[in-house]
Amino acid sequence: MIQPSDLRTLPLFRDIKDAQLTELIGTFAKETLPAGKTLFQVGEVPTRLVLLFKGEISLLEGEEERFRLRPLAPVGELGAITSHPRNVTAVTATEVELYSVPVAQLLSFFESHGPLGLSFYQNLLGLVSDKIRRDDMRIEQMRWNIIRTQKAMKKLRDLVLQSVETEISKPIFEALDDLIEHNRRAHYRVVPHPKFPAKVRLDNGALHDVAEVSDGFLKVAPGAEMPKDGGEWSAVLILPAGEMAVSGVIQRTGKDGVVVRMDGFIDEYRKMLEDYMTRLQLLDFVV
Template identity: 40%
Template sequence: MGTIPLFRGFTDAQLDEIMALFGPVAVDGELLFNEGDAATTFFLLIKGEVVLRQDGLGETYHLHPLSVIGELGSLCGLPRHSSATLGPDTELLQCPVTELEALFAKDPPLGLRLQKNLLELASDKIQRDQVRLQDMRANIIHTQRAMKRMRDFLLASEDTKVSSPLHDVIEELIRRNRRVNYRVSPPLALTAGLRLDGDTQAKVIQLSRSELTVEGIQGAEGDRISGVLQLSGPEIPVSGRITSVADGRVEIQLDLLMEEYAAGLEGYLTRVQMLDFLV
């Protein structure tokens, strides 16, 4: 147990107290949990294999003993960000977060030690994510420049039956890769909403300098829409056109904002992006 980063620095007696909270896991089938499930328990893999999958990203991870699974989500009350399935002859222990919190209430230094370890794990994760993001940005810039060269080559070349459709595809990719279209998801600390006429409230799922994704409103592709964008403080009048509707979510292409309102949106986007940035 002492080799697991989450439990680093604990005495043997403290580790015994924590381990007393763990019990065996009884799973009916191979599925341990689904993406989006409430995380109220974290697990300790002691035998076999657990496979984590993120369907939206196409990522797959194979975990082997000893591994802690779901500690950050469960201790912070987050939904599961992946699904987990069990390999043959897998054995797990589980610890309900409520029991762990009760132990920390009786022994605050124990809770403080685990909180410090959890913050170190989170900061280490953010640091690694920063490296990956830098690589992704460099790749996007390289790809964007290459697509612009391809577009310019098509424009300067003799037309063929593939010139126009190929140009349109490249132009659309260039447009989508522009920095103005980079999206963020509002966190719990900086919620965002869209208030429409009649005080109808829509939840903002994602937003950028030029687009919104909301849920909780009705509309069809091509419809015009206007309202007030509420950004945990600033309120910005916006209008735009619905570009797609799917699975209860509405995509809106925003009209050009006045300078002062664009600055307010930019300030909000910066605050959200800073939550992902390790200073």
């Protein structure tokens, strides 16, 4: 049987009193599962908070094991509390003993146990804050790697220009130039936020969500009637600050949407789009 001292080893339950944890444990149901049992798959929306008490669980990306959980461990606690779709598939690697509670029941319990709920959410916020800091460190490392790579490619491109021309000079120069342009910061796409959306109004009047946008590309969410790849396209891009005419060429059509390489903008529209993208990026940035 899981004990308050067990729960307190998890950051999620740190600094919560024994009496409170004992009440909380009473909401959990115990379950034993055999090896090879799938707990959830990629894309599933979680409905329960699950704790691994005995055994091991494999977290899979495709067929590859990304992580292996061992006791005592929460199984995707952030996704469970926020109902975020699962990013991995979880399969029991051995026989396991789990303790779980429906998220709706857990939230109802916190409503009637205010001090405990406050401590839980403070710990949860601390976990999120720590994750953001770690992600920021990894992103910063990646950013500096890109900067170093950009500088090296520019030096190599200049070297090709300054050297005696051969039959491979042109393809090497063009490949380097294309990579340098592609890696420019301004070309990175951002994803509109549900509370800060972007839409396109097509020539037939239909409205469709924008899935991604950059200064040169736009991805329209699946379901829109669009020209075939290589065809010309025009629409009205609807942003929170206003509307702007856009046009371009269909670059790729897929199950995830239609990617458009956009034409250039007048200064007014370019500024509006840059402001929108900056605001989206600030949603992911801790000042």
